[in-house]
Amino acid sequence: DVKVTQSSRYLVKRTGEKVFLECVQDMDHENMFWYRQDPGLGLRLIYFSYDVKMKEKGDIPEGYSVSREKKERFSLILESASTNQTSMYLCASSKGDGEAFFGQGTRLTVV
Amino acid sequence: AQSVTQPDIHITVSEGASLELRCNYSYGATPYLFWYVQSPGQGLQLLLKYFSGDTLVQGIKGFEAEFKRSQSSFNLRKPSVHWSDAAEYFCAVGPTHSGNTGKLIFGQGTTLQVKP
Numbered sequence: 001d002v003k004v005t006q007s008s009r010y011l012v013k014r015t016g017e018k019v020f021l022e023c024v025q026d027m028d029h030e031n032m033f034w035y036r037q038d039p040g041l042g043l044r045l046i047y048f049s050y051d052v053k054m055k056e057k058g059d060i061p062e063g064y065s066v067s068r069e070k071k072e073r074f075s076l077i078l079e080s081a082s083t084n085q086t087s088m089y090l091c092a093s094s095k096g097d098g099e100a101f102f103g104q105g106t107r108l109t110v111v
Numbered sequence: 112a113q114s115v116t117q118p119d120i121h122i123t124v125s126e127g128a129s130l131e132l133r134c135n136y137s138y139g140a141t142p143y144l145f146w147y148v149q150s151p152g153q154g155l156q157l158l159l160k161y162f163s164g165d166t167l168v169q170g171i172k173g174f175e176a177e178f179k180r181s182q183s184s185f186n187l188r189k190p191s192v193h194w195s196d197a198a199e200y201f202c203a204v205g206p207t208h209s210g211n212t213g214k215l216i217f218g219q220g221t222t223l224q225v226k227p
Contacts, residue, residue, distance in 0.1 A: 004154070031213045040120065042201060043155075043217040058214075090154060094213030097162070098143040098205030102154035 003027075006091050006103035013110050019078040021106050023091030031096060032074035036060065037088040037105070046089075049074055081110045113138050115202055117218035124192050125226045132187040132221050134202030142204040144185040145215065146176055149199045158200075161185065162207075172196070197225045 007022035035043040045058030092100040147155040159170025
């Protein structure tokens with residue numbers, strides 16, 4: 001069974017902390033994505049990666065960075081967490097035909 | 112600008128009734144089209160997809176969707192809703208050109224509530 005695994009389901013962090021969200025896929029997909037999901041706004045793309053060490057900004061990259069050192073792993077980094085980054089974060093991977101496979105999501109609360 | 116619109120934020124139907132969720136898109140060319148479902152606290156699962164060919168596509172869980180090029184729509188339907196269909200539904204579009212990264216644009220989502 002294909003799988004995208006996010007390291008945490010729930011996280012609570014303090015304002016100003018550096019936060020790492022990890023995502024691993026076992027499908028050998030080239031493309032990986034980080035989305036943010038907020039009520040009424042759907043999914044908004046933060047960053048995506050189409051190859052190891054390659055990344056591109058999505059629609060809302062401010063306050064975030066990413067790292068992809070290995071094909072199967074894509075990390076989202078909040079350099080200095082703020083309360084407006086409280087949200088659900090979804091990782092996905094795709095082989096390029098557009099069909100994306102999603103992880104279970106990480107619900108992050110910044111206090 | 113490329114966009115996806117799901118006009119209905121929230122829909123309530125009775126169990127056993129038929130369902131139609133609307134999706135309209137704005138795109139430079141005919142894109143790939145998708146419907147995803149998200150159960151509470153879960154990630155998104157693909158229901159169905161349209162790449163080309165027959166404009167009526169069948170998906171999992173008894174869902175189907177019809178692509179109408181003239182209306183830039185891709186509406187999701189189910190003849191008889193089950194209580195387990197209560198979830199949030201997302202329409203998405205993606206580029207069809209070769210070498211695309213699979214980057215999708217999502218609608219705002221429609222929350223489906225099913226009455227017993």
